[in-house]
Amino acid sequence: MSAPVYIDIRSQRGNFQLAVKTFIPDGIVGIFGPSGSGKSSLLKIMAGIEHPDNGQIIVRGREFYNRSCKIKVPARKRKMGLVFQEGRLFPHMSIRKNLLFGFEDGAAIGLNEVIDLLEIRHLLNKKPHQCSGGEQQRVAIGRMLLSSPEVLMLDEPFSSLDQRLRRSIIPYLIKIHQKYHMPIWVVSHDICDLLMLTNQLMIMNNGQVVGNGSYHELLFDSLATSVLQQEDEINAVRLPIYHIEQVNGMKAYHYQKQTSSNYLLLDVDQELEIGDQLIVSISPRNISLSLHQVDDISTRNQLAGEITSIKERGKKVFCQVDIGFSVLVEITRSACDKMGLKEGMNIYCLFKSSSVKILSVGK
Numbered sequence: 076m077s078a079p080v081y082i083d084i085r086s087q088r089g090n091f092q093l094a095v096k097t098f099i100p101d102g103i104v105g106i107f108g109p110s111g112s113g114k115s116s117l118l119k120i121m122a123g124i125e126h127p128d129n130g131q132i133i134v135r136g137r138e139f140y141n142r143s144c145k146i147k148v149p150a151r152k153r154k155m156g157l158v159f160q161e162g163r164l165f166p167h168m169s170i171r172k173n174l175l176f177g178f179e180d181g182a183a184i185g186l187n188e189v190i191d192l193l194e195i196r197h198l199l200n201k202k203p204h205q206c207s208g209g210e211q212q213r214v215a216i217g218r219m220l221l222s223s224p225e226v227l228m229l230d231e232p233f234s235s236l237d238q239r240l241r242r243s244i245i246p247y248l249i250k251i252h253q254k255y256h257m258p259i260w261v262v263s264h265d266i267c268d269l270l271m272l273t274n275q276l277m278i279m280n281n282g283q284v285v286g287n288g289s290y291h292e293l294l295f296d297s298l299a300t301s302v303l304q305q306e307d308e309i310n311a312v313r314l315p316i317y318h319i320e321q322v323n324g325m326k327a328y329h330y331q332k333q334t335s336s337n338y339l340l341l342d343v344d345q346e347l348e349i350g351d352q353l354i355v356s357i358s359p360r361n362i363s364l365s366l367h368q369v370d371d372i373s374t375r376n377q378l379a380g381e382i383t384s385i386k387e388r389g390k391k392v393f394c395q396v397d398i399g400f401s402v403l404v405e406i407t408r409s410a411c412d413k414m415g416l417k418e419g420m421n422i423y424c425l426f427k428s429s430s431v432k433i434l435s436v437g438k
């Protein structure tokens with residue numbers, strides 16, 4: 076649709092040097108890296124709140140910064156919407172007034188649209204302190220949307236909230252992206268939070284971008300691995316529910332539009348409906364591979380797929396398998412050799428219903 080983002084900047088702040096040279100694609104991008112790696116500094120520079128010492132920034136064809144050409148577009152003209160961790164709502168103003176702050180007539184996104192999208196109508200007459208942390212986050216995002224940003228940037232939008240609350244914002248971010256096709260960049264310390272939103276990650280370390288790509292690619296990238304190795308590998312996937320049926324006394328959730336024998340058998344407390352967007356996680360260690368379906372076994376989920384890649388990470392071997400979505404499966408080298416696993420082979424992924432965690436359910 077539009078050109079992605081090009082950044083080539085250097086910035087010295089005391090002992091810390093930010094030296095970033097990268098492209099950022101459209102879509103939702105998760106920015107991950109240890110504390111002090113420069114994530115917030117980068118977002119502030121992109122927003123125009125701070126400026127680098129030199130370099131160039133181009134966003135969707137517009138040059139925001141070019142030291143040699145003396146271009147320095149001010150923050151208010153950039154339309155880079157940066158939402159801070161704590162939301163920064165005005166405490167003395169009602170939620171309605173907070174939302175309308177910065178809203179200009181003729182803005183691309185209307186007030187009612189934002190109120191409905193973020194489900195905040197019941198909050199309009201309240202003050203920020205009368206809203207929960209999650210509600211305040213939604214209002215802060217709503218206020219930013221009303222300023223018609225071209226890119227929505229969220230700096231640790233989840234970290235002041237407990238896990239359940241902070242994850243409640245994720246379906247709203249997905250809805251924003253689906254509705255407005257707006258690039259969204261999210262900084263988080265929690266890789267699982269990011270993977271609930273997107274597979275596309277940018278990894279930062281010591282002021283540099285050390286990886287930019289899909290989580291599955293980055294897991295096997297030697298530079299990005301220096302950061303990702305601190306984390307357990309995880310499959311976190313977003314699945315739409317297209318059809319629900321009863322199979323052997325359990326509910327089977329079909330996640331592919333076309334008819335398929337692949338479905339998830341899940342232990343779910345809440346009532347799920349067709350059209351729901353389910354975000355689930357499963358550890359690569361909890362999935363087994365089999366060359367055939369296995370009848371006399373208690374493992375209920377046996378999903379047919381194709382091995383798309385086999386890669387090593389330290390002493391571990393990971394198969395990436397397409398079962399209608401891409402999953403990583405951790406196996407031993409000896410199992411891989413004994414089964415003669417190869418890319419392109421048909422395979423079954425076996426896992427217990429109880430090993431699938433439901434992270435979020437949204438519409």
Ligand SMILES: Nc1ncnc2c1ncn2[C@@H]1O[C@H](COP(=O)(O)OP(=O)(O)OP(=O)(O)O)[C@@H](O)[C@H]1O
Binds near residue numbers: 117
């Ligand atoms: N204005 C400044 N003057 C001096 N040093 C600064 C300034 N701003 C940031 N820094 C330093 O830059 C480094 C990167 O900070 P930054 O906040 O960008 O990291 P971060 O990756 O967002 O960290 P966190 O995840 O903890 O928020 C830190 O060492 C910080 O102390």
